[in-house]
Amino acid sequence: MALSIDYTNMFLPGAVTDADWEFAAGRFRAAHAAVMARVARGDLGFVDLPEDAALLRQTTDFVQRAGDRWEDVVILGIGGSALGPIALRTALRPHAWNTLSREERGGKPRLTVLDNVDPETIDAVMSRLHLERALFVVISKSGGTAETMAQYLIIRAALDERFGDRAKEHLVFVTDPAKGSLRPIATKEGIAALDIPPNVGGRFSVLTPVGVLPAALIGIDAGQLLAGAADMRRRCAGDDLAGNPAGTFALLQWLADDRHGKHNHVLMPYADPLRDFAAWFVQLWAESLGKVRKDGTHVGPTPIAALGTTDQHAQVQLFMEGPADKTITFVEVAGRTALGPIPKLYADVPDLAYLGGHSLGELLDAERRATAGALARRGRPNMTITLDAVDAWHVGALIFLLELATAYAGALYDIDAFDQPGVELGKQFTYAILGRPGSDAARAEWDQLPKPDPRRRV
Numbered sequence: 001m002a003l004s005i006d007y008t009n010m011f012l013p014g015a016v017t018d019a020d021w022e023f024a025a026g027r028f029r030a031a032h033a034a035v036m037a038r039v040a041r042g043d044l045g046f047v048d049l050p051e052d053a054a055l056l057r058q059t060t061d062f063v064q065r066a067g068d069r070w071e072d073v074v075i076l077g078i079g080g081s082a083l084g085p086i087a088l089r090t091a092l093r094p095h096a097w098n099t100l101s102r103e104e105r106g107g108k109p110r111l112t113v114l115d116n117v118d119p120e121t122i123d124a125v126m127s128r129l130h131l132e133r134a135l136f137v138v139i140s141k142s143g144g145t146a147e148t149m150a151q152y153l154i155i156r157a158a159l160d161e162r163f164g165d166r167a168k169e170h171l172v173f174v175t176d177p178a179k180g181s182l183r184p185i186a187t188k189e190g191i192a193a194l195d196i197p198p199n200v201g202g203r204f205s206v207l208t209p210v211g212v213l214p215a216a217l218i219g220i221d222a223g224q225l226l227a228g229a230a231d232m233r234r235r236c237a238g239d240d241l242a243g244n245p246a247g248t249f250a251l252l253q254w255l256a257d258d259r260h261g262k263h264n265h266v267l268m269p270y271a272d273p274l275r276d277f278a279a280w281f282v283q284l285w286a287e288s289l290g291k292v293r294k295d296g297t298h299v300g301p302t303p304i305a306a307l308g309t310t311d312q313h314a315q316v317q318l319f320m321e322g323p324a325d326k327t328i329t330f331v332e333v334a335g336r337t338a339l340g341p342i343p344k345l346y347a348d349v350p351d352l353a354y355l356g357g358h359s360l361g362e363l364l365d366a367e368r369r370a371t372a373g374a375l376a377r378r379g380r381p382n383m384t385i386t387l388d389a390v391d392a393w394h395v396g397a398l399i400f401l402l403e404l405a406t407a408y409a410g411a412l413y414d415i416d417a418f419d420q421p422g423v424e425l426g427k428q429f430t431y432a433i434l435g436r437p438g439s440d441a442a443r444a445e446w447d448q449l450p451k452p453d454p455r456r457r458v
């Protein structure tokens with residue numbers, strides 16, 4: 001079991017230099033100390049999750065009690081309360097899990113994540129479900145997010161109508177133990193509720209019951225997820241960059257951005273199961289690092305999700321010849337051997353003949369290496385994270401690597417990586433538009449905005 005980062009191609013003319021790297025080792029030590037000081041103060045609960053046996057037990061107990069009762073598990077959540085479960089499902093239960101028969105799923109339920117309030121999507125899911133055999137997992141750290149609460153109200157009314165007093169058997173909440181509206185509802189009504197520790201923010205919560213409960217319900221080994229994360233935590237314990245993968249990732253991305261104008265950071269796995277993992281990373285990196293510094297300057301790299309080889313035929317042209325403002329991080333999975341060699345047919349057709357005898361895994365790998373090399377040749381910095389396999393252990397390790405890297409990057413950018421004040425104004429305006437009590441100030445601000453000008457519409 002191993003995870004490594006090859007960052008040779010970050011050191012290119014116009015990108016990171018040896019001098020940067022030497023200077024930055026001291027800068028990283030300060031960032032590491034700042035992060036560890038916050039860990040010691042108990043601010044950064046995500047760091048403790050790999051060892052939190054009591055929290056894991058909340059999930060395993062619930063899953064044991066559930067037995068094989070559920071045919072469908074439906075998550076209601078958004079942002080950090082949805083992207084993690086989606087990433088885990090795609091990574092560890094790939095190949096269209098929800099289309100498999102119950103036998104093919106080993107008796108485990110389907111898993112659907114409603115991460116939006118598009119009425120047609122919710123209508124379609126509701127009309128497919130057999131409510132008697134459906135469990136709804138309502139996930140919200142704050143316990144009050146408008147989209148999730150609206151979903152809950154719709155589901156709750158349907159459950160009440162169908163099951164009356166027994167509706168609550170079809171519900172479990174995952175929320176803060178003390179804050180928000182969900183917890184008091186759970187307590188009052190006797191609905192099962194699992195904890196998101198108060199010191200773990202939404203986008204850092206995938207290793208709490210937010211991600212672990214849905215994963216365990218569909219048979220993913222939650223203990224292995226946490227074991228992989230714990231291993232990465234151990235590797236990142238020291239402030240020596242040479243042994244610290246999260247520090248190395250953070251420092252290189254920050255140097256490339258801050259010193260060399262590489263303001264866009266692409267994550268490009270060469271493995272279909274990691275497609276949604278890139279979307280999870282986008283929220284983590286964007287919401288954590290896109291901030292206003294105390295001195296009023298705006299900072300933050302723009303994360304971009306891509307998939308190899310698919311995006312070689314879509315975005316790579318931009319990465320090669322567009323503005324030289326990007327880093328690309330490939331994720332490679334070693335030893336993809338399924339299917340065996342490509343059949344040797346059409347010996348007389350050059351476009352086909354050379355492929356015969358190689359495996360698809362070899363082709364995928366050759367294309368990644370070729371793309372990395374081509375980008376390096378054009379002075380476009382890139383690095384490659386190699387996983388031995390896409391399994392719970394390696395996914396847990398990769399999650400922890402990127403979460404801790406985000407914390408380090410926050411210190412390097414000199415911002416707070418753990419808040420998201422920029423999303424507030426839009427929420428306040430939504431409350432004002434919908435007439436939520438207490439939103440008068442937002443209403444007044446909203447009313448001052450220019451109204452749509454009919455001359456400016458085509």
Ligand SMILES: O=P(O)(O)OC[C@H]1O[C@H](O)[C@H](O)[C@@H](O)[C@@H]1O
Pocket residue numbers: 078079080081139140141142143144145148202203287420423
């Ligand atoms: O889990 P919740 O409290 O419902 O939050 C869901 C999402 O809402 C907000 O918009 C935050 O910006 C996200 O970071 C968060 O993940």
